[in-house]
Each structure stands twice: as C-alpha cells, then as structure tokens.
Amino acid sequence: MKYTEKQISKMASPISQSENEKCKNAIRMVRDAMKKLNYTDDGKDIRSYMTESYSYALDLRQQYTGKKITLLVQGSYANKTNIPTESDVDVAVILESTFIAKYRAGATDSNYGFTDGTFSASELKDEVEKALKQHFGYQGVKRHDKCIKVIGNTYRVDADIVPAYRYRDYSNDYINDSNNYIGGIEIRPDSGGRIINYPEQHIKLGIAKNKVTKYNFKKCVRIIKSMREDMEENGYAVSSKISSFGLESLLWNVDVSAYTKYSNILRYTFDEVISFFKNDFWKFDDYTEANGIKPLFPDIATKSAYQKFINDLYDFYEYDIKE
Known part of the structure; x- marks a missing residue:
C-alpha cells in the first residue's frame, strides 16, 4: 500500500488537545463514584503525574478505615500514543495502604517493620465495582477478568478501571529504607494468577525516549x-x-x-x-x-x-x- x-x-499526529480533558474526566468519574463509599480527596486537585503526558493522578482515602488508593491514568492515553480507534481511557485504582513487596535475598517484612495487610486487591475490585454500579447503574458497568469497564455515553467517557495492589520492588535496597523501591502495580485477575506492570516507569521512560529522538x-x-x-x-x-x-x-x-x-x-x-x-x-x-x-x-x-x-x-x- x-x-x-x-x-x-x-497518522503521526496526536488526536487532539481534547484528549487531555478526557483523561481528567476519567479520574473525576472514578473519584465521584468512590465518594459513595466514603472515600474523599480531602479537597485536593487532580495532579499531573508528569509533564508532556496526559497522565493524571489523585489520592483518595476512605474515612474511618484509613485505606488509601491512588487513581492513575495509564496506557496509550496517558502516554499520548493513542490513535482514533483506541477509545478507552485506562485508569488504575492502586491500593496503597496494602502492598506487595519483593525483597533482596535474605530480607523479609521484618527488616522494614511491615505488618500483614488487612484488605486485598480482590476486595478492592469488589468495592470499585459496587461504587461504579451505584454511581452509573448496572447497565453502564461490566466486570471483566482484569478490569471493570465503564461504557461511555454523551456525558461520560469509555474507561477501563483496573484495581490493583501497589507493588514495591526492594531488590536493590540494602539499607532497609522503606522508600527505596521501584514502584509498580500488581493485578489479580478473577481467573487467577498475578500480573505485575510498571505504568509510572512506562510514562517516565516514554517521555525520555521521545525527547532524545x-x-x-x-x-x-x-x-x-x-x-x-x-x-x-x-x-x-x-x-x-x-x-x-x-x-x-x-x-x-x-x-x-x-x-x-x-x-x-x-x-x-x-x-x-x-x-x-x-x-x-x-x-x-x-x-x-x-x-x-x-x-x-x-x-x-x-x-x-x-x-x-x-x-x-x-x-x-x-x-x-x-x-
């Protein structure tokens, strides 16, 4: 051809500047749904995760329980590599207050003073599904193996909502510094298994590659x-x-x-x-x-x-x- x-x-051109607002609207959509389950943003604004991307984030906490989650736009929209047929905005709902850790040989939770979490990724997915269905109605929300699909219409965007654990890789930390980790997310599909992804690394390295090229x-x-x-x-x-x-x-x-x-x-x-x-x-x-x-x-x-x-x-x- x-x-x-x-x-x-x-083909090479970004779709339009309106994609920027579309990504913010996806965050707002999930935020508003989660508020029905007593989550609050404490009045904080949606923040840009990195300039030169459409990745946005917002931190929420559930009142009375102390559970903390981060909403993060990831995928092709966040990285500004989407084409017209890619209509779904991908939003990760990351459980921060319970996380999965990977350690160097010989290290354990006790080296860092960590204790067992009390809230699982599967429970988070159930919670997110419940909130979305309460907010948008059962016909507009479909549960899939790895995500929860929100079907768009004239006032909301198509979105794939991906509940996940925070994943912390401490493999290269030798001083027991709880903040010295590579951050990722761990998805637990309904069908079983575990998938580890690194959306923040993807965004950062994509921007760096784009600049140098x-x-x-x-x-x-x-x-x-x-x-x-x-x-x-x-x-x-x-x-x-x-x-x-x-x-x-x-x-x-x-x-x-x-x-x-x-x-x-x-x-x-x-x-x-x-x-x-x-x-x-x-x-x-x-x-x-x-x-x-x-x-x-x-x-x-x-x-x-x-x-x-x-x-x-x-x-x-x-x-x-x-x-």
Whole structure:
C-alpha cells in the first residue's frame, strides 16, 4: 500500500488537545463514584503525574478505615500514543495502604517493620465495582477478568478501571529504607494468577525516549499502530499477540540513531525504524517493555509473532514517490 508524506504525517499526529480533558474526566468519574463509599480527596486537585503526558493522578482515602488508593491514568492515553480507534481511557485504582513487596535475598517484612495487610486487591475490585454500579447503574458497568469497564455515553467517557495492589520492588535496597523501591502495580485477575506492570516507569521512560529522538518516537508509534489496522483491512492476518502496548515497547527498543538520521521527513524516519528491526531480529531476546524492566517477549511464540508482523509490514507499505 502506498502512503504519501501527508498521510504519514496525519497518522503521526496526536488526536487532539481534547484528549487531555478526557483523561481528567476519567479520574473525576472514578473519584465521584468512590465518594459513595466514603472515600474523599480531602479537597485536593487532580495532579499531573508528569509533564508532556496526559497522565493524571489523585489520592483518595476512605474515612474511618484509613485505606488509601491512588487513581492513575495509564496506557496509550496517558502516554499520548493513542490513535482514533483506541477509545478507552485506562485508569488504575492502586491500593496503597496494602502492598506487595519483593525483597533482596535474605530480607523479609521484618527488616522494614511491615505488618500483614488487612484488605486485598480482590476486595478492592469488589468495592470499585459496587461504587461504579451505584454511581452509573448496572447497565453502564461490566466486570471483566482484569478490569471493570465503564461504557461511555454523551456525558461520560469509555474507561477501563483496573484495581490493583501497589507493588514495591526492594531488590536493590540494602539499607532497609522503606522508600527505596521501584514502584509498580500488581493485578489479580478473577481467573487467577498475578500480573505485575510498571505504568509510572512506562510514562517516565516514554517521555525520555521521545525527547532524545527529537519527538519522533511517539510519532512512529502512532504510525505503526495505524498501519497495523490498514494491514488487517487489507487481508493481512495480524496475530492477537500484537498489542498496542507491545508495538510501543517494540519501538522503544530502537536505537536513537534510527529516529534522528533524517530531519523533517517522517516516511524516511519510519522506514529507518522498520529497517532497524530487520537487522536486529537476533537481539529480540534482549528487548524489554517500555518500562525497561519486563522482557518484551515472554515466549518464543510471541517473539515469532512480532518478527512475522515486522516482515509483513515491511512488504505491505511503500511510499508514493510522485508526491
């Protein structure tokens, strides 16, 4: 399929400044629901987690119990890598007063003076579901394995609400400093198991990568997401293993030189990025997610799916040289 520079530039552009308010509204929506269960923001305003992102946060506490949660916009909206078909704002509801810790060898809770928590992530999910249904009605809220879906309408946004524990990694702390940890979140799906993610690290490292690549990193992320949709519409079988976050992480691993080789010609830059992968397949085992912590490819099947996608993409697109 042929693309002009104008088409490539349109794909690369952020959707609109209105996305900023959409993310704030998602926070307000969850806050207002949780107030029905005696949570309060103590009059605090929604804060920007980091500049150059649409990630917003708000701290709440439940009156009379001392439970504390943080509402955090995460995902493609927060990182400004969403495309028009990605309509759901992703809000993590992070249980701060009970957390999961990982320690260096030989260390335990007692080294830090921690005691067992009394409130679980599953209880939090039940609580959040109850609050949302009380606030929006049962028809507008659907519980899923990992999240609670709020179905948008004319006065509220589509949102995926993800209840989770705070996850604290103390592996590199050797002085028993309770504040010296890498922060993540741990999701407990209804189906069982545990998923550890690092949304704050993702936001920070994404901004850093974007700056050092002269702001071409996130442009290319939006381009490759849009091209994936074009491939599917043109009969390419794109594996379900290819996710939006996976594509963003894939491009996060590209050398800065590929993003900065050309100036002001996006089709050349994007071509350089895809060509980089073609010569880097043998290093895919070293790729990490955009948080810089978790391996991007947990198994051979996932790695192979991404390699096939890159090969198919390389064959799929070309540039209209008549432009």
